[in-house]
Amino acid sequence: DVKVTQSSRYLVKRTGEKVFLECVQDMDHENMFWYRQDPGLGLRLIYFSYDVKMKEKGDIPEGYSVSREKKERFSLILESASTNQTSMYLCASSLGLAVSYNEQFFGPGTRLTVL
Amino acid sequence: LAKTTQPISMDSYEGQEVNITCSHNNIATNDYITWYQQFPSQGPRFIIQGYKTKVTNEVASLFIPADRKSSTLSLPRVSLSDTAVYYCLVGAPRGGSQGNLIFGKGTKLSVKP
Secondary structure (H helix, E strand, O other), X not given: OOOEEEOOOEEEEOOOOOEEEEEEEOOOOOEEEXXXXXXXXXXXXXXXXXXXXXXXXXXXXXXXXXXXXXXXXXXXXXXXXXXXXXXXXXXXXXXXXXXXXXXXXXXOOEEEEEO | XXXXXXXXXEEEEOOOOEEEEEEOOOOOOOOOXXXXXXXXXXXXXXXXXXXXXXXXXXXXXXXXXXXXXXXEEEEOXXXXXXXXXXXXXXXXXXXXXXXXXXXXXXXXXXXXX
């Protein structure tokens, strides 16, 4: 089974702090994604990566950056956390672009609270 | 970008068939339609995917009309454990350009005994 793990289930940070959310997948998937989920808004794509060191902006990239130095790891970075970034953050991975579409496998999520 | 619209919530009783419809008027030729299920405190889980006509697996069916501007997820004989949020997703990531992965806002299905 594909396993996507996220470094923390719950995280509390203060405004202005630099925050790192880590995601690791163990199935050699080429694509990795970061979403945030808020009540009433569903899932919104922040960034995705289709290869090591490659990234693409999603719908809401402002205030975030990402890093993918290794194929299995995709990090989401909040350079200066703000209270409006309090949310559930979900990481996902999927196979490469050789197929028209492929299933995304999600991690359990990290609930981030910024005080 | 193909946006999706689905009902915010639905109620059902155990044993009934549930149909959830998703509208996606601007679906592109190469887009697939995928449905996910999410339980509280968990990430979404893939249910079913299709391109056109009808697809069936062990848990659900997906009906897609010829114009592909909508799709209907059908859950036969639901049980209490089917209480969850169901998301309709249209599109696919494409390297070198902005990913057009559009999740709907989800339909919260409540199954009552």
